[in-house]
Amino acid sequence: MKSYLPKIISRGHPSTIMSYWAPVIAIFLTLLTGSIIFSFMGFNPLFALHTFFISPISTSYGISELFLKATPLALIGVGLAFCFKNNIYNIGAEGQLTMGAIFGGGIGILFSSLDVNGFWVLPIVILFGAIGGAFWALIPAILKIKFNTNEILTSLMLVYIAALILDYLVVGPWRDPQGYSFPKTRPFNESSRMPLLFEGLRIHFGLILTIISILVSWFIFSKTILGYQLKVSGLSPKASKFAGFSQNSLVVLTFIICGSFAGIAGVGEVTGPIGLIYRDISPNYGFTAIIVAFLGRLHPIGIIFSSLIIALTYLGAEDAQLFMQVPQAVGFVFQGLVLFYLLGADLLINYKITFNKKEIYEF
């Protein structure tokens, strides 16, 4: 019997063309699977896909919301790229985001309650946000290099601890005296808040910070010794010893960069669209950003696109709920699918599939 079995063969070197085509193939397959799911649920697939992927961004407000949602995702995602490139699995960015909001937001609340104003307030607030995130990221970094503890675990535990610290602060010492004892702080004064970029839209200065961070990261990755070393160290930790930084300082450095980016994202959320601090400041941006980082294949430009795609799945899930009465969970299904397909399609970058005309005899 004649059979055409697919066979996976290494390309020897990664295919540049395929690294551009893989995301396109992945998105196409996601849309295809999505339309099959929607048809099963009894919807016209074209209408459903339109509702999910087009209608949320069919207005200028919608596009602004897409960027607003993508801002923290991209910022944290690019920070995580530093860690992941170095084979450091920091999965606690959510905690670092929370700490950034606590530090930066705390300073903002202090300035607001003392009625201190001025152009210099916001930079201090942002700086403290970065310090807060970096501080929280330093804990797993130091535990790793001093005590050899696994960073996946410690960074994850610190997420829960940061959330409870935030809880303690908004219920207790930082509670708004005029807030009827509700667990939230007073609102920030205007000078501690991220300025809006356009009147009537919610995108704010955090977007500019994110773009700058991405450009700087891109520069570091492609043009500096640190970037080169991250690449080498990720492939083989031993090899990197011969270049500039020691493996330990590389661990600390990547954690600090990642933590400060997450911290800025956190302070950007509270001083941006939210305007005060309370318990529920982030819909798991720190965890979602891990997907964003991998979907953007740890490349700053890729992360811009992946953050927009993931942001769109959130917006789309809201529209699907509103216009089609589909449970919001569909958004998560899409996020999972797009990542599955992309990771699967990545195969094509390093390997090719050939259909050998090999004869197989079956008995």
Next chain:
Amino acid sequence: MKIILNYILILPIALIWSSISLADPLKVGYIYIGPPGDHGWTYEHDQGRKYSVNKLGDKISTTYLENIPENADAVRAIRKLASSGHELIFTTSFNYMDQTLEVAKEFPNVKFEHATGYKRADNVSTYSARFYEGRAVIGHIAGHMTETNTIGYIASFPIPEVIRGINAFYLAASKVNPDIKIKIIWNFSWYDPGKEADAANTLIGQGADIIVQHTDTYAPCQAAEKAGVMAFGQASDQSAFCPNAHLTAIIDDWGPYYAERTEAVLNGTWESIDTWHGMKEGMVVMAPYNTKLMPSKLIQEAVNMEVAIKDGSLHPFTGPIKNQAGEIVVPAGAVADDGMLAGMSFYVEGIDGDVPQ
């Protein structure tokens, strides 16, 4: 890239679609914090929505958005309802407060109703229920029914509503049973069935024979059923899940209010108001009392209490009330005013432990 391409392909269909959507009935939108099936907080809001649909029929059409987090996302969700032709929007959780006002400012012609908040505007009303009236009734029942004089209380977060509930419960319970002890576990979540079951079992292990909860799932009630002790349901009648433990439950009945406010928009009589309704107006209702567990005399007492609360002759926070330090906060003969109740953040005398802060 792909997205833009798609846009071009699907645009014509989109235009056709948007031109056939009619805006004839009044569109009413709801924002939910959880899924409508939680059999707790969101479930009752959804029952209220259904009630208004039944009452007003095809004069209205309703939409809801579930699982909307109380952060920056809420603005977009509320705005989506406002910009898609909804003329009345109910936002059903406290932390939607600033977000509701933010959207309301942008849509002056849309009416907003925010649950449990305190900030209003010309097109933003607030509404809440005096759940503490129900807490007083179950406190009275618990005071009589307990044999170990120990009540287990599972609390979620230390917000005024929860603390008010604990105090109202304890004041009523200690009135009929001065020896009563209340053990409180703060879970710091509204929604973790496993943890709620653990907390219930822990309290039962410490000698509690009645479990009171201020969290959202029916796990504590189930745990009580299994352990053979008694429990009170939360937010909705949970007797289906624990028929032999369920004494009664405090039900939040939002239906009449939702129907009334929707009708006001239909008639053009809607105004921004602050509503804090209780048993009198039917916003707080007691689930059927368990006749198998409770003696008929006690049921009668509970019913009498409901009547007294309704006609105003009984207020759960009637002085003298002391705080834990023994200072009088409500003098004898007076009742706590709504301002004090709204911001309550202390335990009354007799409750052990500190309010977490």
Next chain:
Amino acid sequence: MNFDLIISIINIVLIATTPLVFASMGELITEKSGVLNLGVEGMMLVGAVTAFVTLVITENYFLTFLIGTLSGVIMASLFAFLVLILMSNQVATGLALTIFGIGLSSMIGKKYIGTPIVGVSPYYFIVFSFILVFLISYFLYKTKSGLILRAVGESHTSAHAQGYNVIKIRFLSIIFGGAMCALAGSYMSIAYAPMWQENMVAGRGWIALALVVFATWKPGRALLGAYIFGSVSILQMNLQGFGVRIPAQFFVMAPYLATIIVLVIISNDRLRIKLSAPACLTLPFFKGR
């Protein structure tokens, strides 16, 4: 403290810890073969909802646990296909599996939230969880198959050179891991708190993952770790119940802090970790190389 109270605390700790034991045992086998699957939480949720729905429809406990466990096998096969055949990144694929599981379980369970069911006694599972730990220890350290499994995790190239089918062994390990995670989920929705609520696993999958690392990939120690975590969680509730005057947030924090502290103590012994950590964890295997 009286005797009854101690018995009751032990009882609650047993009930609360068992899902962590199942999930961490499954993940331990997966990781021992050299694969890290971060999809534990997602597989637990799908297991929980599948078991619940099966029980509502069939009212048959045997079928419930069979199909519940099977759902984990399917989820794990998806993961295995991606990471073993298509050689995708394990961390990213695992996360995708969790997110997919959260979405899928909510969609499946939508219609069934709030359906009353009759739960099953948790004690069978508690007993089984201890037997499972024993069996896994025996398997890993006393049988030839266990040796092969560890060899594959240690060095897939040499295992391959000795003629073992690395892909097949890893596939089976991942599937076993998925089955155990789904069993943990089924236990949660049928025995622990018999109900289905969206996201009801509430982070236990992540704790189970943490426990495997915490245990330095040793079954007995994972069991111990799970019980330390469970005991601290239940103990903090007891202290709250007794009205100990410390802010409740710090009690709730205790299990997480304890995990970090114990981890620091254990990990300091680098040699011991090196001895039991699968050297090939997260590394893809490709025959052509």
